[in-house]
Amino acid sequence: MSDDEIIRLEHVYKIFGPQPRGRALTLAKSGMKKNDVQAATDHVVGMTDVSFSVKRGETFVIMGLSGSGKSTAIRTVNQLHDITDGKVIVDGVDVHALTGTALQEFRREKMGMVFQHFALFPHRSVIDNTGYGLKVQGVEKAARNEASMNALRLVGLESFANNNPRELSGGMQQRVGLARALAADPDILLMDEAFSALDPLIRRQMQDEMLDIQEQLHKTILFITHDLNEALRIGDRVCIMKDGAVVQIGTPEEILTQPATGYVAEFVQDVDQGRVIDVKTIMVDAKTCSADATLGQALDAIGDRFGAFVVDNDGKPTGLVSREEAVAALAAGSIDVSSVLIEDFDRTGARTTFNDIYAEAGKGRSLAVCDEGGKLIGAIHLRDIMKEMGRVERLIDGFEREVFM
Numbered sequence: 177m178s179d180d181e182i183i184r185l186e187h188v189y190k191i192f193g194p195q196p197r198g199r200a201l202t203l204a205k206s207g208m209k210k211n212d213v214q215a216a217t218d219h220v221v222g223m224t225d226v227s228f229s230v231k232r233g234e235t236f237v238i239m240g241l242s243g244s245g246k247s248t249a250i251r252t253v254n255q256l257h258d259i260t261d262g263k264v265i266v267d268g269v270d271v272h273a274l275t276g277t278a279l280q281e282f283r284r285e286k287m288g289m290v291f292q293h294f295a296l297f298p299h300r301s302v303i304d305n306t307g308y309g310l311k312v313q314g315v316e317k318a319a320r321n322e323a324s325m326n327a328l329r330l331v332g333l334e335s336f337a338n339n340n341p342r343e344l345s346g347g348m349q350q351r352v353g354l355a356r357a358l359a360a361d362p363d364i365l366l367m368d369e370a371f372s373a374l375d376p377l378i379r380r381q382m383q384d385e386m387l388d389i390q391e392q393l394h395k396t397i398l399f400i401t402h403d404l405n406e407a408l409r410i411g412d413r414v415c416i417m418k419d420g421a422v423v424q425i426g427t428p429e430e431i432l433t434q435p436a437t438g439y440v441a442e443f444v445q446d447v448d449q450g451r452v453i454d455v456k457t458i459m460v461d462a463k464t465c466s467a468d469a470t471l472g473q474a475l476d477a478i479g480d481r482f483g484a485f486v487v488d489n490d491g492k493p494t495g496l497v498s499r500e501e502a503v504a505a506l507a508a509g510s511i512d513v514s515s516v517l518i519e520d521f522d523r524t525g526a527r528t529t530f531n532d533i534y535a536e537a538g539k540g541r542s543l544a545v546c547d548e549g550g551k552l553i554g555a556i557h558l559r560d561i562m563k564e565m566g567r568v569e570r571l572i573d574g575f576e577r578e579v580f581m
């Protein structure tokens with residue numbers, strides 16, 4: 177296990193039925209599909225040959241339709257389910273070799289779990305619900321309350337500490353659930369459809385808050401959802417499951433721009449690409465010219481692009497020469513770029529998504545892509561964005577034909 181790896185599943189199989197290690201496992205291992213194994217043996221394939229590895233500090237999302245094996249997979253990580261075959265390693269420990277108090281302690285120390293249904297005690301206050309896990313661990317009251325208040329502060333509920341959960345909205349109750357998992361300060365958060373019961377708006381707020389919290393705490397989060405938009409929004413990487421098997425693992429952009437199968441492409445269709453694809457994926461090397469260049473020199477530099485940037489000694493862009501305007505100015509008899517230099521050009525960062533630059537890109541000029549220090553690292557034009565969107569559309573179309581032919 178490499179240093180930055182904290183959870184690893186190796187060829188894990190989970191068969192449900194009276195004889196999980198019998199013929200059903202043999203058939204699943206031979207590559208037979210879930211439905212066929214079930215028809216042949218009356219055993220349900222929960223997971224078949226599932227392997228993935230989660231890095232420390234990563235938000236790893238498992239996405240799939242109902243019955244695809246998501247909950248089964250997350251439950252093998254803390255041994256709420258045993259496994260039929262394979263290996264589950266968490267922080268160097270073979271989880272399924274643990275039993276009794278060793279297992280309990282390992283779970284407590286390493287993992288916090290948040291479920292879809294809030295599972296709060298209705299008669300205990302918010303702070304007592306938050307500190308419940310610590311109480312079970314025997315942490316004394318003062319320390320417990322301090323940790324609980326810290327966790328409630330993280331989820332924005334400190335002023336509700338003494339309320340009863342029933343006085344809280346669904347979204348707030350789910351935040352208590354999250355606070356409860358955070359209170360024991362585990363390395364790993366296991367979240368099974370944690371936001372799925374919430375209204376869309378509240379759900380988005382919770383996603384935002386989780387991203388904020390994650391930025392402060394850098395936990396390892398294994399998050400399960402059946403919503404690809406949610407997966408792409410919060411995941412550093414996304415694992416797509418179908419019928420107990422892994423279909424694709426990749427960054428949100430990889431899933432979106434290189435769907436591995438028609439099945440993934442079908443999901444991808446419903447996603448707003450502009451929210452996921454970012455500038456760095458398609459930016460090009462910026463063309464540059466000096467401030468005292470002639471229009472002819474500038475046009476040479478621009479070549480088949482839409483413009484060139486004038487850059488100062490620190491590598492920071494100070495102006496833009498657009499091809500169209502340079503051509504027109506040359507035709508009208510001008511000689512220097514200074515006559516057409518645009519100083520109020522737009523700039524963007526490499527990690528900005530398309531949606532955030534549509535307005536600027538819509539002006540039809542090249543945008544300067546700059547690093548945090550303001551240095552020019554690339555350029556992007558509306559055409560580049562349209563081309564990329566078109567590429568993804570065609571890719572998805574291609575899969576569709578494949579599926580329906």
Ligand SMILES: Nc1ncnc2c1ncn2[C@@H]1O[C@H](COP(=O)(O)OP(=O)(O)OP(=O)(O)O)[C@@H](O)[C@H]1O
Binds near residue numbers: 220246249402
């Ligand atoms: N205890 C069990 N006994 C028998 N079959 C089970 C059991 N738990 C899960 N399964 C089966 O294993 C498969 C995977 O179920 P799982 O709960 O992991 O799916 P899921 O992806 O979490 O679905 P959902 O989105 O509905 O929560 C399903 O076919 C399910 O019927």
Ligand SMILES: [Mg+2]
Binds near residue numbers: 246247248
């Ligand atoms: Mg589930």
